[in-house]
Amino acid sequence: MAIDQLDGRILVLLAREPRIGVLEMSRRLGVARGTAQARLDRLQSGGVIRGFGPQVDPAALGYPVTAFATLQIRQGQGADVRAHLASVPEVLELHTTTGSGDMLCRLVARSNADLQRVIDRVVAIDGIVRAATAIVMENPVPLRIIPLVEQAARDAEGG
Amino acid sequence: MAIDQLDGRILVLLAREPRIGVLEMSRRLGVARGTAQARLDRLQSGGVIRGFGPQVDPAALGYPVTAFATLQIRQGQGADVRAHLASVPEVLELHTTTGSGDMLCRLVARSNADLQRVIDRVVAIDGIVRAATAIVMENPVPLRIIPLVEQAARDAEGG
DNA sequence: CCTCCCGCTGAACAGATTGTCCAGCGAATA
DNA sequence: TATTCGCTGGACAATCTGTTCAGCGGGAGG
Numbered sequence: 001m002a003i004d005q006l007d008g009r010i011l012v013l014l015a016r017e018p019r020i021g022v023l024e025m026s027r028r029l030g031v032a033r034g035t036a037q038a039r040l041d042r043l044q045s046g047g048v049i050r051g052f053g054p055q056v057d058p059a060a061l062g063y064p065v066t067a068f069a070t071l072q073i074r075q076g077q078g079a080d081v082r083a084h085l086a087s088v089p090e091v092l093e094l095h096t097t098t099g100s101g102d103m104l105c106r107l108v109a110r111s112n113a114d115l116q117r118v119i120d121r122v123v124a125i126d127g128i129v130r131a132a133t134a135i136v137m138e139n140p141v142p143l144r145i146i147p148l149v150e151q152a153a154r155d156a157e158g159g
Numbered sequence: 160m161a162i163d164q165l166d167g168r169i170l171v172l173l174a175r176e177p178r179i180g181v182l183e184m185s186r187r188l189g190v191a192r193g194t195a196q197a198r199l200d201r202l203q204s205g206g207v208i209r210g211f212g213p214q215v216d217p218a219a220l221g222y223p224v225t226a227f228a229t230l231q232i233r234q235g236q237g238a239d240v241r242a243h244l245a246s247v248p249e250v251l252e253l254h255t256t257t258g259s260g261d262m263l264c265r266l267v268a269r270s271n272a273d274l275q276r277v278i279d280r281v282v283a284i285d286g287i288v289r290a291a292t293a294i295v296m297e298n299p300v301p302l303r304i305i306p307l308v309e310q311a312a313r314d315a316e317g318g
Numbered sequence: 319c320c321t322c323c324c325g326c327t328g329a330a331c332a333g334a335t336t337g338t339c340c341a342g343c344g345a346a347t348a
Numbered sequence: 349t350a351t352t353c354g355c356t357g358g359a360c361a362a363t364c365t366g367t368t369c370a371g372c373g374g375g376a377g378g
Binding site: 019053057062067106136148152 | 160162170173174177178205206207208209210211212213214215216217218219220221222225226227241244245247248249250251252253254255256257258260263264265267291292293294295296297298299300301302303304306307308309310311314
């Protein structure tokens with residue numbers, strides 16, 4: 001999907017001030033409201049903007065510990081393992097990957113001790129041959145998208 | 160921060176229908192608008208809800224390839240590497256971790272070929288001793304929070 | 319060179335929502 | 349028993365949304 005500079009500015013603006021309305025947005029962008037609305041609709045229907053779901057902080061919910069687990073899966077057990085991991089609330093994300101491991105998942109826990117409980121639950125299925133866990137200590141770059149959006153906007157328009 | 164069942168329902172509702180307003184929310188929850196508003200304010204000021212930024216899909220922006228890179232950092236070069244990685248738009252996320260590697264980062268690229276360019280750029284700094292990359296093939300569990308919210312709500316209230 | 323199509327502008331409208339008050343009520347607490 | 353707290357239900361003005369309209373300009377195609 002094509003992204004021009006105006007689209008880029010819309011995304012940046014929304015990221016910076018999510019509560020902003022279409023009207024205020026059009027004012028900041030210096031375009032007519034209809035234009036802002038049309039662009040926003042296009043971004044949404046085009047799938048660039050998936051939604052505006054609340055960004056919930058696991059730490060504030062009482063889960064301050066984050067970890068990444070690399071799982072090695074027994075041949076043909078992938079589906080079972082996926083279903084099992086999906087049923088664990090502390091599994092926030094799961095990917096199947098190339099490379100040494102077969103899956104990578106993001107976990108959270110109430111404490112380092114609690115992480116053991118979570119991991120035990122994660123590996124409590126036959127399909128998992130081996131699990132390697134890395135506990136997150138710092139998060140120098142929190143999940144972000146703005147720089148990429150700006151890059152994409154530049155690329156698409158004489159950048 | 161304490162989360163009761165009502166808070167949990169608010170978060171679930173917001174996740175399911177982000178465009179919903181406080182008024183409609185109060186209707187669905189069966190409480191007064193003031194109550195819904197107060198709860199929402201509390202969740203936001205308490206840090207549970209960080210914000211409502213747009214969820215942008217990198218794939219729709221033209222970056223359909225995701226990968227995780229495990230980086231081994233030379234002693235004392237951490238700060239330099241962090242700054243360097245933060246300057247790469249395709250680095251969506253960066254963590255420092257325990258375990259064999261020292262850092263874990265999430266990358267996106269326009270194609271598998273383009274991923275090579277991204278990785279080259281990532282490792283183009285002395286501080287990185289070794290890099291192991293795992294390309295994401297599937298994403299059986301996209302980043303989610305609802306199950307954890309429900310868990311937290313149960314825990315906090317006679318669950 | 320001309321015509322059509324598309325996107326943007328500026329405006330208008332009714333309907334709905336927000337932010338913000340208020341007083342009353344019930345339960346838990348000191 | 350007196351106080352504090354959260355929830356209810358209602359009110360207000362101000363604002364925003366969804367939608368429609370006609371006009372304008374540039375680019376594409378003929």
